[in-house]
Amino acid sequence: MVATLLSAAPSGIPEPFLRAESTLGKFMLMFFAIAFFAAVFGLVLFLASLFKGRTGEKAQGAIFAAPAVLLLAVGLMYPAILTIIQSLRGKSGDGSFSFANYSAMFTQPELLTVLRNTALWVILVPFLATAIGLLYAILIDRARGEAFAKALIFLPMAISMVGASIIWKFVYQYKQTDRPQIGLLNQILKVFGFETRQFLLDAPVNTLMLIIVMVWIQAGFAMTILSAAIKAIPDDIIEAARLDGVYGLRMFRYITLPSIRAALVVVLTTIGIGTLKVFDIVRTMTAGQFETSVVANEFYNQSFRYDAPGLGAAMAVLLFVLVIPIVTYNIVQMRKEA
Amino acid sequence: MLTTTADTDVGGFPLYNGSSGTFLPVKEGNDAMATVKFDEATRVYPGNDTPSVDRLNIDIQDGEFLVLVGPSGCGKSTSLRMLAGLEEVNGGKIWIGDRDVTNLSPKDRDVAMVFQNYALYPHMSVADNMGFALKIAGVDKGEIRKRVEEAAKILDLTQYLDRKPKALSGGQRQRVAMGRAIVRSPQVFLMDEPLSNLDAKLRVQTRTQIASLQRRLGVTTVYVTHDQTEAMTMGDRIAVLKDGILQQCATPREMYDSPANVFVAGFIGSPAMNLVSVPVADGGVKFGSHTLPVERDSLAGGGSNVIVGVRPEDVEVGNEGDGLELTVDVVEELGADAYVYGTPTDDAIKLEGGDDSLVKPFIARVDGRRVPMKGEKIWVQPNSSHMHVFNAESGARLSH
Amino acid sequence: MSTLQPAATPESVSDEVIAPRTKVKKPKKSAAGDAAGALNSRWASFVAVVIAVLWTTPTVGLLVTSFRSQIDINKSGWWNAFANPGAFTLDNYRQALEPGSSASFTQYFINTIVITVPAVLLPIFLASLAAYAFAWMPFPGRNVLFVAVFALQIVPLQIALIPLLDIYTNKLGFGASYWSVWISHTIFALPLATFLIHNFMRELPGELMEAARVDGAGHVTIFFKILLPLLTPAIAAFGIFQFLWVWNDLLVSLIFLGGTPEVAPVTVRVAELAGTRGSAWYLLSAGAFISMIVPVIVFLALQRFFVRGLLAGGLKG
Numbered sequence A: 001m002v003a004t005l006l007s008a009a010p011s012g013i014p015e016p017f018l019r020a021e022s023t024l025g026k027f028m029l030m031f032f033a034i035a036f037f038a039a040v041f042g043l044v045l046f047l048a049s050l051f052k053g054r055t056g057e058k059a060q061g062a063i064f065a066a067p068a069v070l071l072l073a074v075g076l077m078y079p080a081i082l083t084i085i086q087s088l089r090g091k092s093g094d095g096s097f098s099f100a101n102y103s104a105m106f107t108q109p110e111l112l113t114v115l116r117n118t119a120l121w122v123i124l125v126p127f128l129a130t131a132i133g134l135l136y137a138i139l140i141d142r143a144r145g146e147a148f149a150k151a152l153i154f155l156p157m158a159i160s161m162v163g164a165s166i167i168w169k170f171v172y173q174y175k176q177t178d179r180p181q182i183g184l185l186n187q188i189l190k191v192f193g194f195e196t197r198q199f200l201l202d203a204p205v206n207t208l209m210l211i212i213v214m215v216w217i218q219a220g221f222a223m224t225i226l227s228a229a230i231k232a233i234p235d236d237i238i239e240a241a242r243l244d245g246v247y248g249l250r251m252f253r254y255i256t257l258p259s260i261r262a263a264l265v266v267v268l269t270t271i272g273i274g275t276l277k278v279f280d281i282v283r284t285m286t287a288g289q290f291e292t293s294v295v296a297n298e299f300y301n302q303s304f305r306y307d308a309p310g311l312g313a314a315m316a317v318l319l320f321v322l323v324i325p326i327v328t329y330n331i332v333q334m335r336k337e338a
Numbered sequence B: 001m002l003t004t005t006a007d008t009d010v011g012g013f014p015l016y017n018g019s020s021g022t023f024l025p026v027k028e029g030n031d032a033m034a035t036v037k038f039d040e041a042t043r044v045y046p047g048n049d050t051p052s053v054d055r056l057n058i059d060i061q062d063g064e065f066l067v068l069v070g071p072s073g074c075g076k077s078t079s080l081r082m083l084a085g086l087e088e089v090n091g092g093k094i095w096i097g098d099r100d101v102t103n104l105s106p107k108d109r110d111v112a113m114v115f116q117n118y119a120l121y122p123h124m125s126v127a128d129n130m131g132f133a134l135k136i137a138g139v140d141k142g143e144i145r146k147r148v149e150e151a152a153k154i155l156d157l158t159q160y161l162d163r164k165p166k167a168l169s170g171g172q173r174q175r176v177a178m179g180r181a182i183v184r185s186p187q188v189f190l191m192d193e194p195l196s197n198l199d200a201k202l203r204v205q206t207r208t209q210i211a212s213l214q215r216r217l218g219v220t221t222v223y224v225t226h227d228q229t230e231a232m233t234m235g236d237r238i239a240v241l242k243d244g245i246l247q248q249c250a251t252p253r254e255m256y257d258s259p260a261n262v263f264v265a266g267f268i269g270s271p272a273m274n275l276v277s278v279p280v281a282d283g284g285v286k287f288g289s290h291t292l293p294v295e296r297d298s299l300a301g302g303g304s305n306v307i308v309g310v311r312p313e314d315v316e317v318g319n320e321g322d323g324l325e326l327t328v329d330v331v332e333e334l335g336a337d338a339y340v341y342g343t344p345t346d347d348a349i350k351l352e353g354g355d356d357s358l359v360k361p362f363i364a365r366v367d368g369r370r371v372p373m374k375g376e377k378i379w380v381q382p383n384s385s386h387m388h389v390f391n392a393e394s395g396a397r398l399s400h
Numbered sequence C: 001m002s003t004l005q006p007a008a009t010p011e012s013v014s015d016e017v018i019a020p021r022t023k024v025k026k027p028k029k030s031a032a033g034d035a036a037g038a039l040n041s042r043w044a045s046f047v048a049v050v051i052a053v054l055w056t057t058p059t060v061g062l063l064v065t066s067f068r069s070q071i072d073i074n075k076s077g078w079w080n081a082f083a084n085p086g087a088f089t090l091d092n093y094r095q096a097l098e099p100g101s102s103a104s105f106t107q108y109f110i111n112t113i114v115i116t117v118p119a120v121l122l123p124i125f126l127a128s129l130a131a132y133a134f135a136w137m138p139f140p141g142r143n144v145l146f147v148a149v150f151a152l153q154i155v156p157l158q159i160a161l162i163p164l165l166d167i168y169t170n171k172l173g174f175g176a177s178y179w180s181v182w183i184s185h186t187i188f189a190l191p192l193a194t195f196l197i198h199n200f201m202r203e204l205p206g207e208l209m210e211a212a213r214v215d216g217a218g219h220v221t222i223f224f225k226i227l228l229p230l231l232t233p234a235i236a237a238f239g240i241f242q243f244l245w246v247w248n249d250l251l252v253s254l255i256f257l258g259g260t261p262e263v264a265p266v267t268v269r270v271a272e273l274a275g276t277r278g279s280a281w282y283l284l285s286a287g288a289f290i291s292m293i294v295p296v297i298v299f300l301a302l303q304r305f306f307v308r309g310l311l312a313g314g315l316k317g
Helices: A002-007 A023-050 A053-087 A100-105 A109-140 A146-158 A161-171 A184-191 A205-231 A235-243 A248-259 A261-276 A280-285 A295-305 A309-337 B076-084 B126-136 B141-154 B170-183 B200-217 B228-234 B252-257 B262-267 C010-018 C031-038 C041-066 C070-075 C078-083 C091-097 C106-136 C142-154 C158-172 C178-203 C206-214 C219-248 C251-257 C266-276 C281-301 C303-313
Strands: B036-043 B053-060 B065-069 B091-096 B111-114 B188-192 B220-225 B237-242 B245-250 B274-281 B284-287 B290-293 B305-310 B315-318 B324-333 B337-344 B362-367 B377-382 B387-391
Touching: A023 A053, A023 C106, A023 C178, A023 C219, A053 A309, A053 C106, A053 C142, A053 C158, A053 C178, A053 C219, A100 A109, A100 A309, A109 A146, A109 A205, A109 A261, A109 A295, A109 C041, A146 A205, A146 C041, A146 C281, A161 A184, A161 A205, A161 A280, A161 C041, A161 C219, A161 C266, A161 C281, A184 C041, A184 C078, A205 A248, A205 A261, A205 A280, A205 C041, A235 A248, A248 A261, A261 A309, A280 A295, A280 C266, A295 A309, A295 C158, A295 C251, A309 C142, A309 C158, B036 B076, B053 B076, B053 B091, B053 B237, B053 B245, B065 B076, B065 B200, B065 B228, B076 B091, B076 B111, B076 B188, B076 B220, B111 B170, B111 C206, B126 B141, B126 B170, B141 B170, B170 B188, B170 B200, B200 B228, B220 B228, B228 B252, B237 B252, B237 B262, B245 B252, B245 B262, B262 B274, B262 B305, B262 B387, B274 B362, B284 B305, B290 B377, B315 B362, B324 B362, B337 B377, B362 B377, C041 C078, C041 C281, C070 C281, C091 C281, C106 C142, C106 C178, C106 C219, C106 C266, C106 C281, C142 C178, C158 C178, C158 C251, C178 C219, C178 C251, C206 C219, C219 C281, C219 C303, C251 C266, C266 C281, C281 C303
Parallel strands: B065 B220, B065 B237, B111 B188, B188 B220
Antiparallel strands: B036 B053, B036 B091, B237 B245, B274 B284, B274 B305, B284 B290, B305 B387, B315 B377, B324 B337, B324 B377, B337 B362
């Protein structure tokens, strides 16, 4: 499929197949694309069915896997390698080879702030979201209206981070203290007699304010998985513990917590990885200004706004490198369980 | 005519439906002789040194019911799957009729298979499950419907045709799996332990029914089981495998009366044959206080010891001092007769087939009205006309 | 030989496959309930209610705001709106949806739909095909390739964006067209999708595929007639996850499409407005809810699948 696309001349694709102005045109383009992809799909199957017999079946396997494998090779592996190379070729990404971008990351004050913020995010978000999710899962377990109570916490998972950012930006909205407030948080400050604040402008509080948004989104995920894990603890273990005289918080400490360990690891690492790549929230609420930038946002800014694609590439590589220990930890823990 | 009564609850299936007089069109459209031939067929799994099936040679006649039997891991299922095309053949050839199918896909072999777990398609109704192969083959809908209904009638599944497999009992699922095979009228039926998921009672009933159904349809059948009783009761011939090597291929009677080696002797028959290692003596072999007469030329190939095999029903309990002395450990009363489990008082005499931790008892069938007490001493000897002698080294049969 | 239960049903298979953890038995009292009981149960309820209120209030605030007039929004806090229910208005939505107006979200909303549908279907197609090959079709190099696909899950999409952009613009001539996002979303979804669908497929008893092959089915028939019907619930769970991912995406669209009304999705538009017209709350609130309404409906209607999809796809990003 990639081959088909590549063989088409760069400028040879007629405009109507690329873009459409009218609503009808857009939908026609969409259906054309689906039909086109289906045709490619059918072609692959047809090609595969041409191979017969025992050896032919092996060829069929390779053909079935080919579109996905090729697409990944051309669309993910190859670009990743290009990015790594670019990150080693200076700020512009096309100079001579050096580690300048990486040393800049650890020396330039504003980039150090980016690293510090990222660390804050990756530490605070997983633990806060998991703690709140776990607490809530326990509190509402088997309570009346459990499903509804869960939906309330879970709903933020369904909406976009952009939407979540708008919701919270409004909560943080600033007006001078003597004027009527429209942001809820400043209204509360005012009610208690404090000065209102510019929550999104004042560092380092502003980073914490952004972190709250991510916690707000992720707590529902933690709650859902942990709640399921709690419900999966076999009754007989709980009954046996009860016969042994274990109740209350000790039940939680000695039975519940060890039983949901695997789920906790999954939740923490999953949220950790998601947090590392957080972009939408920072971009929508502050655009990374006022010392709130994080690695994923800095990648975008360096690449597209500050015209430093080499440094941007180094940021992307850094993301990749930071994901590895979290994934490794996850795998090691899973191995232990198994 | 072989008939059984329709007994829906326990899974009986009448072979012949009296009211309509229909039964399946057998081997419609392929009159070729459906013989099956394993010719030095060998399977080596990647990463293994020893073959899982080692140069297997079996000729199966058209319409024959052949049972492959052996302990787990003996290669019986692998052999069947090689015939089905689900397993590669690394050496030798496999023939169905006069076609060399060694390198054909399963779909081109014209065989139908009944799997251990039935492998019914969970998302299809019973009728769709049975008709799936015909649909793929492009048979027209009316014809499919007709053949499925006929098969359903035979298997007493008519009322379940629209159900999903999930809504059926184990016995019913088993019959659907059978139905899926017979609807196709294939050249060969392959059955891989099809009864192992049924409870004991249903298994006994179904095994008779499968055997008689096969005889009625006359389709060449290869049947895999680890259960020697199933093998004995169902097969026209039995092939016993061990460690990928064919031990013996013969009719149940031959297999029982003259097992080719110690392994087959111990495997076929229940309770198992007693196998005792004894010294060779002048004019025969020494069995306790007796010398059992054995033809000289039978012993020619053996060493100083041979293995004597005697089935429990061929054991004679004699007078004190006659033969081998046993201490009675357990007596199993069966009514008409009883099985006596004893240990030779002479520690030097070991029974084959046991291991160090577990001493294998000597088993004798005795008259149910003259049963020894536990702890009593008895003297036994083989009925010399039903005695088997094997080479102690190779295990091969020495007597004729 | 498979030791799996015979005749596994599609429901049971996919249930176990997707989310063993969500299978819930109902014991009378749980470990968690016990821990909660240790706190005074009145306190427990109180804390739960406080969390629930904290979690809902921000959304309610913006929702209420979206129904207030432009003047009211800036004059007083949304909590004052209930004092005068007569003042609620649909004007903001009317303005946000009015075709042709510069503030309209309609175009962007349509763009989101046009982007999302193929970007969900295509990876499902390709991944299930590849997953079938990896699960049930032996071919040389299969294991190495599968491990490679599996490992690509951890590669952050950021690392591929800029060279991909270069390929689309300079080599393929796509420019800012839907094709760039369709293909990009597909590429980024493939490692996870292939891995998950492969796992679902491996859970099916191998005897099923063997039975079909003996019944005369080739791989193409097995794929369509046996695997796809059996895996529909599992694939749907992944599909819903991918749907939310694409619908809510900002980064991929921002980079490949930019902000032009011709192609940009609603998320890009809302994010852009938040930057340029950060105090136009009448527009932002309505726009935000327009972008949220579809995923929220999907959430409410398909909650079961939705949760499964999240459980299954939790590691993506």
